[in-house]
Amino acid sequence: MDTQHISSSTSPQLAVHRLDMAHPGDLSALQALLDHGVLAADEIVAIIGKTEGNGGVNDFTRGYFTQTLFNLLGDRLGRSPQQLQAEIPCILSGGTEGVLSPHYLVFARQAAPADAPAGPALAIGRALSADTPAQDIGRWSHVQAVAQAVRAAMADAGIDRAQDVAFVQVKCPCVTSARAQSAAAAGQPVRSADPNRSMAYARAAGAFGVALALGQIADDDRLEAALLEDFSLFCPQASISSGVEVSANEVVVLGHSATWRGPLRMACEPMEDAVDLGAVVRACTRLGLQAHPQLPASDLSRVAGVLVKCEPDRRGRVRGKRHTMLDDTDINAQRHVRAALGGVVAGVLGTGQIFVSGGAEHQGPDGGGLIAIIASIA
Numbered sequence: 001m002d003t004q005h006i007s008s009s010t011s012p013q014l015a016v017h018r019l020d021m022a023h024p025g026d027l028s029a030l031q032a033l034l035d036h037g038v039l040a041a042d043e044i045v046a047i048i049g050k051t052e053g054n055g056g057v058n059d060f061t062r063g064y065f066t067q068t069l070f071n072l073l074g075d076r077l078g079r080s081p082q083q084l085q086a087e088i089p090c091i092l093s094g095g096t097e098g099v100l101s102p103h104y105l106v107f108a109r110q111a112a113p114a115d116a117p118a119g120p121a122l123a124i125g126r127a128l129s130a131d132t133p134a135q136d137i138g139r140w141s142h143v144q145a146v147a148q149a150v151r152a153a154m155a156d157a158g159i160d161r162a163q164d165v166a167f168v169q170v171k172c173p174c175v176t177s178a179r180a181q182s183a184a185a186a187g188q189p190v191r192s193a194d195p196n197r198s199m200a201y202a203r204a205a206g207a208f209g210v211a212l213a214l215g216q217i218a219d220d221d222r223l224e225a226a227l228l229e230d231f232s233l234f235c236p237q238a239s240i241s242s243g244v245e246v247s248a249n250e251v252v253v254l255g256h257s258a259t260w261r262g263p264l265r266m267a268c269e270p271m272e273d274a275v276d277l278g279a280v281v282r283a284c285t286r287l288g289l290q291a292h293p294q295l296p297a298s299d300l301s302r303v304a305g306v307l308v309k310c311e312p313d314r315r316g317r318v319r320g321k322r323h324t325m326l327d328d329t330d331i332n333a334q335r336h337v338r339a340a341l342g343g344v345v346a347g348v349l350g351t352g353q354i355f356v357s358g359g360a361e362h363q364g365p366d367g368g369g370l371i372a373i374i375a376s377i378a
Helices: 028-035 061-077 081-085 140-157 177-185 196-214 222-227 277-285 332-347
Strands: 012-020 043-052 090-094 105-113 121-132 165-173 237-245 248-257 262-273 303-310 354-359 368-377
Touching: 012 028, 012 121, 028 061, 028 105, 043 121, 043 248, 043 354, 061 081, 061 090, 081 121, 090 165, 090 237, 090 248, 090 354, 105 237, 121 140, 121 262, 140 165, 140 196, 140 248, 140 277, 165 196, 196 237, 237 303, 237 368, 248 262, 262 277, 262 303, 277 332, 277 368, 303 332, 332 354, 332 368
Parallel strands: 043 090, 165 237, 303 354
Antiparallel strands: 012 105, 043 105, 121 248, 165 248, 262 368, 303 368
């Protein structure tokens, strides 16, 4: 992590900027922050965002945003975009169905001012694994690679205890047809040559990797058979995405540390299903946000970011009633569930600027997911 602006005697503070985008290549809001000195380019630790693509294998809005971002930061820092992309996680989820609004969160590590609230405060760490070969995606070696990166990100954040980790965002690579063919030609068959299935395996391996790093499961390669099979196994802090725009596992750890200062805190709650309004309210309550039934403007102004994982229940029912998300050949099930969850969460918070990512395999209860909220203390 770049520590140019923070001396050894100064406590770090996390800043989170939630920014609009007019299109997937629009970084004008970030550029304005840099131009006005609100933020320095070398303070940026990670970016997590929602783009308006389809969220699938062929969603190139994520790559468009990523290319534009690293060109901008490269110009500011006098470094190549390729160098920066190997250091700064840029984790994007496509699909802004319904009331969801395209936006991105910029996480910056800055020196805490003298009057900053004392910790434990929200801290951030990042890490990128080595490139994951196509034949490893969805296998135990993939789980281990993610776990190693999560431990490195915890160390980067100065978080020693697993119980202090609030949320872990991971972006994993997936297998495209071309990658599958290349691996097969080299005598290294992939676990699944179906691109969408490979994304699911990647998300599952990522979730197991977070669980392994946090001591929730053992490092036992026999558990590989449980990926996408035993959904009683899940990590309540894991949020995993997969896409063609990355070749390594990109990890962002958020948790609380006594060595950090500042007003930001985070609450993460498991969601039992796609209509678990109670989980949204509980996460708000843990942060002193009052949803009666919707946050007042004064509380909404304290919210710095909202991240949600969701899953169309594979058993075909939500609270005993049949749903048709999995049977619709016109609209992908993940698009259905992102729209549904976006409406539920936006109804409580009063904003569509919510990171809602589909594909919650082993990330929260089966058929559900999780909600995480970042907010400043009152």
